[in-house]
Amino acid sequence: MSRTLLIRFWIVPKPYIEKIENVGCEKMGKKFSVLFIVFILIVSVIAGCSSQAGNGTTGTNSTKDTLTIGIPEAPAYMDPQIQATLASYRVTTQIFDRLVALDNDMKIVPALAESWKVENPTTTVFHLRKGVKFHNGEEMKAEDVKFSLERAIKSDGVNYNYLIIKDIIIVDDYTIKIVTKQPFNALLYRLSLDAAAIVSKKAATSDKDFNKHPVGAGPYKFVSWDLGGDVVLEAFHDYYRGEPKVKKLIFKNIPEAINRSIGLETGEIGLAYDLGITDLDKVKNNKNLKVEEAASTTVYYLGFNTKKPNLDDVRVRKAIAYALNTKDIIDIVFNGTATPAHNTMLPPNLFGSAPDTVTYEYNLDKAKSLLAEAGHPNGFKTTLWVPDTQVLKSAAEVVQGQLSKIGIDVEVKLMQSASFYSSTGKGEHDLAIMTKTSIDPDSMLRAIYHSEAFGLSGNRSFWATKEVDAKLDKASATTDRNEAKKLYAEVQKTVADQLPVIPIAIEHINAGMQSTVKGFNLYPGKTHSIYGTYFEK
Structure with a gap:
């Protein structure tokens, strides 16, 4: 051999x-x-x-009890209720559980609450599992749930998802009622978010630095977190769903995608998130490795500041839509590994998705005709703002080239992410390429199209109508799913016709791993759970 x-x-x-x-x-x-x-x-x-084992894994991984995971960004917090960040939640989702969860098909499933019942349009009763242990040995009870959710409501970093909650009432140790200010059918989705993690009241109130000593009821216990961002977790023996098969997790901060791929090839890591698009084929062709891929709930889109001259004319926006060749954008920018958005901001794995209610097939003649009709037979000059990341930068360059074919002279303006989001929130941009991730239709559509979300909250096109506002409000309040679905479809048809934004592509997520790693599944919301993963014997 x-x-x-x-x-x-x-x-x-x-x-x-x-x-x-x-x-x-x-x-x-x-x-x-x-x-x-x-x-x-x-x-x-x-x-x-x-350090090399015959199967391509390190000596550590070959013991079948430790999984080293390469992550692109170090976590900022171990307390999930300080601020909502993907980098943090990719780790803390292993430490904490919520009342309910979303499975990989984006369906609500029981978690710490074994069942629930809608008592009336504003009140939901949750029945908690009995015997659930926190990592400190304390049993989880309704008092912990009330404390955790009230803690989230008080936190400026995560509370925007929970301000709808009016009251949290303890019925007994294993029963709790959540009362909303008005009917709100997205409550379960919001309770599935990592910000709604159930923490140990005793640990969070007795430890002044809970962020460095987190105590949850999830499958893994916190061990250490070093200055470089690396985090070590160990299996929780008393986890209510059963002890994890992988006994130790090491989350290793490896910012460069190419280095995560190399780490897989050398066997230094067993699992790597977010491989570079150009590295996928190389990893797939390695017999010791494999790649999992799935569509996410992140949509890339071109946004218009409809308060700016030229872009305030729907004919101009439609001309740009006809000039964009979505297939070329996906092939060039995503190496063909993204899904067309089909003129809606709701991916197909979210409730209420209604694709192609209005379509814009690539048609340069139609685009030029609309521009001439709007008074721009020779086009015009504009700017396209974009955060300085490789994918978004590439997308901007492709859009720039495509719009030049109809006479629109686009200057691409690269910005640091913080400055980009701050400035576009103030409406200083013309065009902008952005992304939006969501797990439910209300949070996606409300952030992009509702008047209450103008600016920093998400609606950076500054477009809204009373009709769309009313339909979104009604859809979020009704308990009739068919009615909600109908209203969301109507909203998608209206915005596809008026085009305050042009949805382009749904991002695909991926993870590379050693061929001996089994049972791992990608979560479309990107905070993948390691529970259920194991090593092939």
């Missing part, structure tokens, strides 16, 4: 080389420094060889 020899080349910083040479000159001359560096390289080669 052949073995591959891995040689690791270490780049020694200049100050260390100078230090080595100085030692060499003082002790034994420059021969010492040369021999010392050679010695380092030999040790590195031996270490590289010894």
Whole structure:
């Protein structure tokens, strides 16, 4: 059986080389420094060889009890109720559970609440599981649930999803009522979010630095969190669904996508999130590795500031829609690994999705005709704002080239993310390419199209009508799913006709892993659960 020899080349910083040479000159001359560096390289080669197992995994992973996960961004918090961030929630979702959860098909399923019942349009009764243990050994009861949700409501970083809640009433230790200010059919979706995690009241009130010592009732217990962002968790033996099969998780911060791919190839990591699009084929062709892919609930879209001249004319917006070749954008920007949005901001895996209520097939003649009708036979100049990330930058460049074919001269303006979102929230932009992720129709459509969301809340097109506002309000309040579905379809038809934004593509998510890793599934909301993952024996 052949073995591959891995040689690791270490780049020694200049100050260390100078230090080595100085030692060499003082002790034994420059021969010492040369021999010392050679010695380092030999040790590195031996270490590289010894860390490799025959199946392409590291010695740590080959023990079948530890999974090292490469993540693109270090978590900012271990307390899920400080601020909503994907990087944090990818870790904390392993530590905490919620009353309800969304499965990988985006269906509501029981979690810490074993059942629930709508008592009236504003009141839902939740029956809690008995015997659920927190990591500190305390049993979870209604008092913990009330404390946790009230804690979320008080937190400026996450409370926007929970301000609809009017009261939380403890009926007994295992029964609790949640009362909303008005009928709200998205309540269960909001309670499935990581911000609604149920924390141990005792731990959160007794530990002033709960963020560094989180205590939940999830499948994994917190162990450590170092300055580099790496987090270590261990399996919770008393988890109510059964002890996890993988006994230890190490979340390793590896910002560069190419390095996450290399980590898989060398076996240093067992699972990697968000591989680079251009790296997918290489990983797929490695017999020791595999890739999981799925559509997410993140939509890329081109937004118009409808308060700006030219863009306030729906004919201009329609001309731009006819000039965009969505297929080319997906092929060039996403290497063909995204799904067309089909003229709606609701992905097909979200309730209420109504694709292609109004369509805009690629048609340059139609686009030019509409521009001429709007008084711009020779086009016009505008700016396209975009956060300085590779995918969004590439998307902007493709859009720039496509619009030039109908005479629209687009200047691409790259910005740091913080400045981009702040400035577009103030309405300083013309065009902008952005993304929006959601798990329910109300949070998606309300953020993009409702007048109450103008600016920083999400509606950066500054377009709204009383009719759309009323339909969104009614859809979120009705308990009749058929009525809600009908109203959401009507909203999608109206906005597809008026085009305050042009939905372009639904992002695909991926994860690469060793072929011995089994049972892992991608969650469209991107906060993937490790529970259920195991190593092939």
